[in-house]
Amino acid sequence: MIEITNNVIDSQAVLESVQDTRAGAVVLFLGTTRSITGDRGTDSLDYECYESMAIQQLEALETTARERWDVINIQITHRLGHLLPGEASVAIAVSSAHRVNAFECGQWLIDTLKEDVPIWKKENWSDGTHEWVHPGMEG
């Protein structure tokens, strides 16, 4: 299942949503807001989304993941809006009969999400400047 939300991510609920008595493994990944990047401090992050496309891209990710790995359930929840250090912006949970599939599938999902799902973050640096984060486009 796919969810884009403006609310705080309930990681326990994400975990429970993929649990299944057929599963021997449940993997949960949380992407959390870092207060330090290199030598720069972060006060907060703002996440923005092209929602109609992001939902389609996330659904396509789930479909491809299910073709590539034998998994039972997948949950991807992404939060938008204003986040403080320590808060989770994204949660991915995967359950499978054996752990290797859940680990590999979860890793692929977060790596691919960060390339192909149109959700962007703005760093609100502690020096008072603001900057959209676009890999390959620094400066």
Added chain:
Amino acid sequence: MTLQIKLFAVAMQKAGTSELEVDCPLPATLVDLEQAILTTCPALTDVLPHCRFAIDDQFATAQTEIAADSTIAIIPPVSGGAL
């Protein structure tokens, strides 16, 4: 033909708007579209070469056809993150 282009993140910041109206004759390739956007909005000159286009909520390829009623968006590089 007037096309509506959706802008996000740094593209929206540079252009100062979330939606751009661009005059572009059809049929058009992505290169034609890029030229038309830069003519209307030179502020995107540094940004656009790093971006992808989405047509009707899918990443566009060289073969993607642009229609008068297409939903067009400029997609800056996604937020990434080091492994």
